[in-house]
Amino acid sequence: xxxxxxxxxxxxxxxxxxxxxxxxxxxxxxxxxxxxxxxxxxxxxxxxxxxxxxxxxxxxxxxxxxxxxxxxxxxxxxxxxxxxxxxxxxxxxxxxxxxxxxxxxxxxxxxxxxxxxxxxxxxxxxxxxxxxxxxxxxxxxxxxxxxxxxxxxxxxxxxxxxxxxxxxxxxxxxxxxxxxxxxxxxxxxxxxxxxxxxxxxxxxxxxxxxxxxxxxxxxxxxxxxxxxxxxxxxxxxxxxxxxxxxxxxxxxxxxxxxxxxxxxxxxxxxxxxxxxxxxxxxxxxxxxxxxxxxxxxxxxxxxxxxxxxxxxxxxxxxxxxxxxxxxxxxxxxxxxxxxxxxxxxxxxxxxxxxxxxxxxxxxxxxxxxxxxxxxxx
Numbered sequence: 001x002x003x004x005x006x007x008x009x010x011x012x013x014x015x016x017x018x019x020x021x022x023x024x025x026x027x028x029x030x031x032x033x034x035x036x037x038x039x040x041x042x043x044x045x046x047x048x049x050x051x052x053x054x055x056x057x058x059x060x061x062x063x064x065x066x067x068x069x070x071x072x073x074x075x076x077x078x079x080x081x082x083x084x085x086x087x088x089x090x091x092x093x094x095x096x097x098x099x100x101x102x103x104x105x106x107x108x109x110x111x112x113x114x115x116x117x118x119x120x121x122x123x124x125x126x127x128x129x130x131x132x133x134x135x136x137x138x139x140x141x142x143x144x145x146x147x148x149x150x151x152x153x154x155x156x157x158x159x160x161x162x163x164x165x166x167x168x169x170x171x172x173x174x175x176x177x178x179x180x181x182x183x184x185x186x187x188x189x190x191x192x193x194x195x196x197x198x199x200x201x202x203x204x205x206x207x208x209x210x211x212x213x214x215x216x217x218x219x220x221x222x223x224x225x226x227x228x229x230x231x232x233x234x235x236x237x238x239x240x241x242x243x244x245x246x247x248x249x250x251x252x253x254x255x256x257x258x259x260x261x262x263x264x265x266x267x268x269x270x271x272x273x274x275x276x277x278x279x280x281x282x283x284x285x286x287x288x289x290x291x292x293x294x295x296x297x298x299x300x301x302x303x304x305x306x307x308x309x310x311x312x313x314x315x316x317x318x319x320x321x322x323x324x325x326x327x328x329x330x331x332x333x334x335x336x337x338x339x340x341x342x343x344x345x346x347x348x349x350x351x352x353x354x355x356x357x358x359x360x361x362x363x364x365x366x367x368x369x370x371x372x373x374x375x376x377x
Contacts, residue, residue: 048105051079055103063372079093081094081123082124087129090102091105092134100148133185153188178196178201206246207226208266215254217242234269242287243291260277275310284302294347301338327367
């Protein structure tokens with residue numbers, strides 16, 4: 001195992017262990033330290049950020065907090081999984097206290113809707129029709145209706161870190177047990193499942209036109225036929241692939257934990273280009289968050305807290321955030337560590353740092369800061 005992957009593995013183990021420790025004992029409310037999960041409303045006006053003891057609603061034009069849930073910290077309550085907006089207007093958030101919450105996205109009023117899980121919610125949920133599909137690190141996918149009533153649960157052989165995806169008819173689930181499952185959304189019955197694919201899959205697959213694309217901790221990215229789970233191609237990478245690939249005009253863009261960024265032909269898996277990014281400020285080079293493609297540019301960030309912009313045609317670097325007023329001082333990043341995806345709406349990029357003051361930073365497409373949001377105490 002290479003050094004950077006070892007560092008990342010130790011980081012994940014420490015984080016998950018600390019979550020367990022944070023949920024025992026007496027005292028004040030505990031802040032769980034894991035990277036923030038950001039979900040943006042369909043109209044691009046509001047960002048819902050899960051982090052620590054709260055879910056926040058942030059106005060994406062001004063960076064002003066609209067509400068937080070709960071209004072005051074609660075003991076043993078922690079969030080980080082990206083909240084999920086349902087078809088009937090709920091904001092669903094799973095927490096480290098094993099509870100699934102429904103929050104009114106307009107007012108921030110919330111309630112518990114399901115307590116069936118036996119461990120923490122680490123990944124986001126999926127909405128399909130009137131149902132909610134929530135993965136838990138107790139190895140189960142929980143299917144509940146829009147009131148939180150249990151419909152079925154599906155057991156896997158290891159933790160579930162990421163949200164399932166759907167083509168509208170089937171629920172596809174990637175697991176840390178090295179397998180992908182295709183499930184009937186009404187019954188939870190297996191339509192097909194893969195054999196061991198060789199590595200854990202910490203992020204959601206991407207579905208498009210009858211194919212699933214997913215990265216693994218076996219230094220690979222794979223394409224599968226969504227009708228039967230057959231592997232169509234598999235392409236090696238330099239490091240583990242945590243970041244969910246982004247599909248744009250037939251090209252997959254993603255980074256790995258060795259700090260290399262790729263563009264692959266989605267039809268064949270063949271490389272169009274690869275860029276071995278070397279951070280300007282430290283040896284922390286892991287790329288764990290998904291990229292964002294806007295026009296002819298692909299944007300991503302890495303563990304060192306650096307944001308990059310590459311020409312999507314050939315991978316040449318257009319700029320990075322070191323030296324920019326928004327994000328660095330004296331040649332060093334001021335954004336802390338960036339593990340979560342870069343998200344883009346229109347002409348604005350949104351990043352969610354970990355371990356520094358701002359929880360959300362909004363940038364223009366040239367890397368100039370528009371605003372930052374730091375929760376008031």
